[in-house]
Amino acid sequence: MALACAALEAHGPGPLKRKWLPAALRGEKIGAWAFAEAGAGSDAGSVATRAVLDGGEYVIDGTKLFITNGPIADFFVVVASTATEQRLKGLSLFLVERDRPGFRMAGSMSKLGVRASEMSELVFERCRIPAENLIGREHRGFLDALRALTLGRIASAAFATGVARAAFEATLAYAGKRVQFGKPIGSFQAVRFGIADMATQIEAARLLCHRAAIAADRGLPHGREANMAKLYATEACTRIVERALHYHGAAGFVSESPIQRFYRDCKVFELGEGSSELQRDMIAREIGL
Numbered sequence: 037m038a039l040a041c042a043a044l045e046a047h048g049p050g051p052l053k054r055k056w057l058p059a060a061l062r063g064e065k066i067g068a069w070a071f072a073e074a075g076a077g078s079d080a081g082s083v084a085t086r087a088v089l090d091g092g093e094y095v096i097d098g099t100k101l102f103i104t105n106g107p108i109a110d111f112f113v114v115v116a117s118t119a120t121e122q123r124l125k126g127l128s129l130f131l132v133e134r135d136r137p138g139f140r141m142a143g144s145m146s147k148l149g150v151r152a153s154e155m156s157e158l159v160f161e162r163c164r165i166p167a168e169n170l171i172g173r174e175h176r177g178f179l180d181a182l183r184a185l186t187l188g189r190i191a192s193a194a195f196a197t198g199v200a201r202a203a204f205e206a207t208l209a210y211a212g213k214r215v216q217f218g219k220p221i222g223s224f225q226a227v228r229f230g231i232a233d234m235a236t237q238i239e240a241a242r243l244l245c246h247r248a249a250i251a252a253d254r255g256l257p258h259g260r261e262a263n264m265a266k267l268y269a270t271e272a273c274t275r276i277v278e279r280a281l282h283y284h285g286a287a288g289f290v291s292e293s294p295i296q297r298f299y300r301d302c303k304v305f306e307l308g309e310g311s312s313e314l315q316r317d318m319i320a321r322e323i324g325l
């Protein structure tokens with residue numbers, strides 16, 4: 037939803053923005069970001085969904101996979117190739133309304149975590165959309181998508197920091213009240229050190245998030261800042277949640293515990309919107325390697 041709205045807001049034509057953005061911001065319409073495919077996850081240049089201009093319309097063919105909000109969205113920002121041989125330089129963004137003939141949602145997918153949102157496959161079969169539904173310029177879609185994804189990475193970092201913080205706060209409280217060997221477990225050095233590490237990593241993640249968000253808000257370059265915040269915060273979240281579950285013992289493992297939910301949720305932050313390996317690769321490039 038956020039990626040779809042960010043791309044539309046930054047690069048979409050006026051009529052499309054006026055039609056969809058206010059309603060999306062009011063929560064009356066739902067958007068989805070449709071980039072991933074069976075053969076194109078980290079490797080965006082392998083997008084096989086094609087859009088061909090035919091008169092005043094684009095004709096879209098292809099299948100998208102793992103699309104959050106797929107079963108419920110009213111509109112989709114779809115990444116499709118308008119020049120297949122150009123790979124990244126041949127991608128373009130389109131807005132496709134759910135009721136377009138030739139579009140269908142193919143089956144919801146169940147998942148390990150983040151179950152408050154639904155995910156599905158999307159199929160486009162000779163799906164015709166007006167040429168005015170092009171977002172930004174033809175063949176410039178990758179750069180426009182990257183701008184939205186860079187903002188999305190700051191949001192992912194903040195999301196992960198929030199999950200880590202919730203796990204940390206629950207652990208701090210639990211360590212103070214769970215008594216074993218006649219003492220709260222928080223008085224044992226092994227547990228104290230682990231919780232101190234959690235607190236330190238959360239502060240570091242939070243500062244990296246703030247730095248990236250401030251740079252983005254001020255219109256300053258923020259690619260490297262966003263990548264570092266996303267990489268650090270998401271990996272810290274996984275480490276922190278794992279320790280949180282460990283210090284809760286069986287009480288964290290049972291279905292009633294929020295800790296097991298955090299444990300199932302946290303991994304997605306390291307995968308979506310650029311996996312840790314891609315983040316490291318981009319950071320290495322950004323620091324001159």
Ligand SMILES: Cc1cc2nc3c(=O)[nH]c(=O)nc-3n(C[C@H](O)[C@H](O)[C@H](O)COP(=O)(O)OP(=O)(O)OC[C@H]3O[C@@H](n4cnc5c(N)ncnc54)[C@H](O)[C@@H]3O)c2cc1C
Nearest residue numbers: 069070071072077078079102103104304307308309311313
């Ligand atoms: C819950 C969830 C929601 C999602 N929602 C959406 C959505 O709304 N819209 C959307 O478009 N997509 C969505 N996705 C898909 C997501 O964007 C992809 O999962 C992500 O791009 C990674 O692609 P992949 O899963 O195909 O993994 P792959 O790209 O196949 O990667 C598999 C592994 O190989 C590693 N790898 C790949 N390339 C390299 C390399 N060059 N160097 C080193 N390691 C590498 C990766 O880091 C990873 O560990 C969602 C995924 C999940 C799990």
